Amino acid sequence: MAEVFSIIKYLCAAAAGAITAFSTVYVYSSVYSAQPSPLRTPLRILITGAAGQIGYALAPLIARGLMCGFERPVFLHMHDSEAAQQNLHAVQMELMDAASSLLRGVDIFEDLEEACKGVDVAILLSGVRPGGGREQVMARTVDLYRSIGAALEQHANRDVKVVIVPSPAHTSAAILRREAPSIDPKNITALSRLAHNRTLAQVAEQLAIPVSEVKNVVVWGNASSLQVPDAQHGTVRSVPMDKVLDPEFMDELAASVQQRGNAILLARNLTPALSASAAICDHMHNWLLGTPHGEWVSMGVSSDGSYDIPEGLTFSFPVTCQDGEWHIVQGLDIDEHLQHELQRCVIELQEECELAEQFF
Incomplete structure (x- = not known):
């Protein structure tokens, strides 16, 4: 009989605990629902x-x-x-x-x-x-x-x-x-992140390393055949990229990135969708939640006059993101050849905008 009473006592205690736990969860849920976090x-x-x-x-x-x-x-x-x-x-x-x-x-x-x-x-x-x-x-x-x-x-x-x-x-x-x-x-x-990601991926493939170890490439300019993939400011495992990459590869990188979309189209008979979707997610993820400290990404944004790009022109720049805002990276060295390529993009974009103006 004592053993039976012991079992009953145990079951009652367990039931009381379950009720308490249920009540706690219910109250928490009610408070949470009434005051949702932003x-x-x-x-x-x-x-x-x-x-x-x-x-x-x-x-x-x-x-x-x-x-x-x-x-x-x-x-x-x-x-x-x-x-x-x-x-x-x-x-x-x-x-x-x-x-x-x-x-x-x-x-x-x-x-x-x-x-x-x-x-x-x-x-x-x-x-x-x-x-x-x-x-x-x-x-x-x-x-x-x-x-x-x-x-x-x-x-x-x-x-x-x-x-x-x-x-x-x-x-x-x-x-x-x-x-x-x-x-x-x-x-x-x-969106210029697809070309940015392609640049990262091709450098990583060339060096046979994870793409996560390649940082701070840039895609400048327009989303066209004149876009300028630029690895000269990037790093590989914190080492400047020009110290680890063959100069010939660096010279060929831009053309390879520019032609990648057509290569996929020819192979698949469809435009790139998987990589484009990933790039869109990356673009918005960094914009909403920020870029890691010391790293930048490429976005097509309204120019503030940086790097002699006319103010208000939508142009792909290196940017960092924090608190839902992007900021153009300042102070990168632009050699004469790169400056020439950027100005070609400026002319192309200005001509596009002038053509668009005719149809308003």
Whole structure:
């Protein structure tokens, strides 16, 4: 009998402990729900052109925390044309089936203004198909980015952060700034991180080392055949790159990076989507959460006059990021050859902007 009473006493104590534990969790949850940390507020992220290859590769990376961090919930606004809505719905179902704990929801849109409502981040994958000549392509680009700019101006959060991906991204940034004057010009950027990552990867491959040991390359200029991948300011295991790399390789690096996209297109018969999606995540991750101390990355940003690049021109620079803001790295040595290459990019971008101006 004593043994029975002992068992009953043990069970009662265990039950009391369980009730206490449950009460503690319940009270904590109630307090947490009533006073959510700002860090836990979902970021609303717009992806335009979301039904394409890059959108399909990008969305799960965002949902898994690779862009905004592993503590920040996200809510996706996925926009594309009427013809793409069935594909978007399929992507929506797949994202929900992936059951990411950070994904608070996925809405799909045909209406651009609805898609832009309340967004904190805008990833613009929308572009125009080539064909019809340079002027026709630019005219369609102006129409497209004027409409996107107007929708963001009217409906996005005032501190929305924007990255433009398809060419001519730098000129599209200028169009967007004109149509969305209340958005800080510093918050409208163009993607140059893919070329930056390619430069890191090719140096690492050449030296047969992990890419994490290669730091501080730069991609200058425009997202075109004139872009300037630059390894002369980089380091490998904290050693200046020109001390460990063959001069011939350094000379050939820029051309190799510039041709990489076409090489993938020829091999796959599709444009690079996996690497582009990773680059977009890297771009926004560093912008939102910062760059490591002593390291910089490449971003297409509005020039402040640094390195003799005209103020206001969207140009790829080396930048550091802190507290949600980017800062152009100052004081890098620019030799005569590099300065010449940068000025070629300036001329190209100015000509693009002048052409775009004709269609306003």
